[in-house]
Each structure stands twice: as structure tokens, then as C-alpha cells.
Amino acid sequence: MTSTLSASAERELERRANHKLAVLRHVEEVSGNVAATCRYYGISRQAYYHWLKRYEAEGFDGLRDRSSAPHYSPTATDAEVVEKILWLRQQYHFGPEKIAMYLKRYHDVTISVSGVWRILKKVGLNRLPASQRYKRREIRWKRYEKQRPGHALQVDVKFIEPLGQTGKKKRYYQYTAIDDCTRLRVLKAYPTHDQKTAIRFIDHVLSKLPFKVEKVQTDNGTEFGQSFHWHLLDKGIDHIRIRPATPRLNGKVERSHRIDAEEFYRLLEGQVIDDVNLFNDRLQQWEDYYNYDRPHGALAGSTPYERLKQKAQDPLS
CATH class of the missing domain: 1.10.10 (Arc Repressor Mutant, subunit A)
Known part of the structure; x- marks a missing residue:
């Protein structure tokens, strides 16, 4: 070619x-x-x-035509920065805004969003493959953010496709809890998917979060049935089920699962993981990175942990 x-x-x-x-x-x-x-x-x-x-x-x-490019361009982006931009785009499929955010946070490199876009366009990476593009909905829903950590916790379950397994494949389920205010998350994988597992997970969540949880919001899955419901009420925590067929009401946990697919599971392709403990080791590493190191666009580039510290100092922020 x-x-x-x-x-x-x-x-x-x-x-x-x-x-x-x-x-x-x-x-x-x-x-x-x-x-x-x-x-x-x-x-x-x-x-x-x-x-x-x-x-x-x-x-x-x-x-014959000759290049009109100047021999020296003092405003040109350093090759090392261009390499970082292309790596973030190809490895994580980040957009220009998130790439600029990462460069500023982790490499102390300041570059405009439009500058990142021009570099991507120059090498033909300004548009992702169709399979990787975010599909916009005709109706856009406004998401509201709770102002107090623990005021509302969204909980959901993601089925994990077996990775590199042959023969009879094991099934795993990623249980996820995300705080509406700070976006702090707790993740854990289980080989079972029922109310007993959901109860074990919520107890695990409550033991890890550094604040009191007032309300848990779930969909209408059978794993969040009556036993799970009364278990929360016994702990003094309200349990709210969203209306059927309205996953947007659990939008933050749904969005976080899309991030998992794009930035975590996609990078595990080709690896053989057939042990739930190994899954949980990897999930714990990803959870720590998400909470403490990954800048969050909805938090103006802060990490969930930084947002938690901010809320502790100024609850009205």
C-alpha cells in the first residue's frame, strides 16, 4: 500500500x-x-x-515541487510530546480533552485541546474506528450530582467475558459500587450471581468506603431482591430501585462500566485469567488507579479521592 x-x-x-x-x-x-x-x-x-x-x-x-515547511519551527510540538499524544490515543482511545488533561497532570506538559486535535488530524487519528466511537443518543439526559459523599451509592453488576479460556468456561460477575458525589468506586469479582453474593459485596463496600452510606440505588435485578433490600434496611440504609428499562437513572455506574471496557478489559485481551482471585487482584489494581490516579473529566480533571478531600474541607463545593 x-x-x-x-x-x-x-x-x-x-x-x-x-x-x-x-x-x-x-x-x-x-x-x-x-x-x-x-x-x-x-x-x-x-x-x-x-x-x-x-x-x-x-x-x-x-x-519539481519542494516542501514549503520551514527549516526550523520554534512553536512546533516536541516529538516526545507528539509520541505521548499518539500513544494515549492508540492505547486508550482518549479524546483530545482527556489527552491534554493527562499530559498536564502526569507530564507537566501544557498543550491546548485544539493543539492535540491538530496533531491527531495530521496523522489521521482524529476519528476513532466506528466500533470505538461513543454512540450519541437522540435524547440527552441531564445528570444531577449529589453534594454529599455517601448520600447515594449506585450499584450494578457487569458480566465478565471469559478471558483466554478453553473448554468449559467459567463465568464471572463484576459487582460495582460508585459514590454519586465523589465517583469513588469499589469493585469485586464473584463466580456467583445471586442475592447472597450481592449482600457479601455490599458489606465489602461498606467496610471500604471512608464515609457513611445513606442510600443505595440499584436496578430491578433478582440479585437485588427482598433479602438484599432488608439487609440494607437493617443497617439503616435506604434501598431505591430505579424504574424498569431506565438504565440512565443509574448513569454513573453504567458509564463507569464503559470506562472499564475501554481502559481495563480491552488491555487484558489475549491474557488467560481463569481464577477469581487473580481477577480480583487485577480489579484491585484498576480500582486503586481509578480512585487515586485517573483524572475524571466530570470532576474537572480531579481524581475521585481528590474530590473526596475537597468535600471534606468544603462540603458546599
Whole structure:
């Protein structure tokens, strides 16, 4: 493919050089007048004399197009920064805004969102493959954020596709809890999917979160049935079930599962993970990164833990 493109570009250079030569010969062999030839071909006399000077000095090769790029561009982005931008785009499929956020936070590199976009466009990476693009909905729902940590906790379950397994495949389920205010998350994988598992998970969540949980919000799955419901009430925690067929009401946990797919599970492709403890080791690493290191666009580039500290200092922020 590359050689075909190079041959095509070479033919175009040859064609343009022949056109310039035809203009020069038109003066000598047809019109005998530079001004008349320039009017005929729609070019300026400055262009004609520029081509003539190069032709006299270098022959036909002097008529070939040359790069108009400056020999030195003091405002050009460093190659190392460009490499980081391309790596984040190809590895994580981040958009320009998130790439600029990462460069500022982790590399102390300040670059505008438009600057990142121009670099991606230059190398043809400004548009993701169709399978990786976010599909916008016709109806956009406004999400409200609770102002107090623990005021509302969204809980959901994600089925984990077996990774690299052969033969009889094991099934795993990722239970996820996310705080509506700070976006702090707790994750754990289980080989079972029922109310007993959901109760074990919520007890695990309550033991890890550094604040009191007032309300838990779930969908209407059987794992969040009556036993789970009364278990929460016994702990003094309200349990709210969203209306059927309205996953947008659990939007924060749904969105976090999409992040898991894009930034965590996609990077595990090709690895064999057939042990729930190994799954949980990896999930714990990802949970720590998400909570303590990953800048969050909805939090203006802060991490969930930084948001928690901010709320502790200024509850009204």
C-alpha cells in the first residue's frame, strides 16, 4: 500500500514539473511574450521567472515541487510530546480533552485541546474506528450530582467475558459500587450471581468506603431482591430501585462500566485469567488507579479521592 502511494505521489510531481516546463516552452515556441503566456496559463510573472531561474540552474529537476515547511519551527510540538499524544490515543482511545488533561497532570506538559486535535488530524487519528466511537443518543439526559459523599451509592453488576479460556468456561460477575458525589468506586469479582453474593459485596463496600452510606440505588435485578433490600434496611440504609428499562437513572455506574471496557478489559485481551482471585487482584489494581490516579473529566480533571478531600474541607463545593 505504501509503495502504491509513493508511486502515485511521484507521478503527480512529474506531472506538475512537466506543466511548468510547458509554460516555459510556450514563451519560447508559441507566444514569444511572457505576459501573454502568463495570462493564458493564469499565473503570475513572478512565478514564471521563479520557474525559469530554477530551470536554468538545475534543469528539469529544478521544476519539481519542494516542501514549503520551514527549516526550523520554534512553536512546533516536541516529538516526545507528539509520541505521548499518539500513544494515549492508540492505547486508550482518549479524546483530545482527556489527552491534554493527562499530559498536564502526569507530564507537566501544557498543550491546548485544539493543539492535540491538530496533531491527531495530521496523522489521521482524529476519528476513532466506528466500533470505538461513543454512540450519541437522540435524547440527552441531564445528570444531577449529589453534594454529599455517601448520600447515594449506585450499584450494578457487569458480566465478565471469559478471558483466554478453553473448554468449559467459567463465568464471572463484576459487582460495582460508585459514590454519586465523589465517583469513588469499589469493585469485586464473584463466580456467583445471586442475592447472597450481592449482600457479601455490599458489606465489602461498606467496610471500604471512608464515609457513611445513606442510600443505595440499584436496578430491578433478582440479585437485588427482598433479602438484599432488608439487609440494607437493617443497617439503616435506604434501598431505591430505579424504574424498569431506565438504565440512565443509574448513569454513573453504567458509564463507569464503559470506562472499564475501554481502559481495563480491552488491555487484558489475549491474557488467560481463569481464577477469581487473580481477577480480583487485577480489579484491585484498576480500582486503586481509578480512585487515586485517573483524572475524571466530570470532576474537572480531579481524581475521585481528590474530590473526596475537597468535600471534606468544603462540603458546599
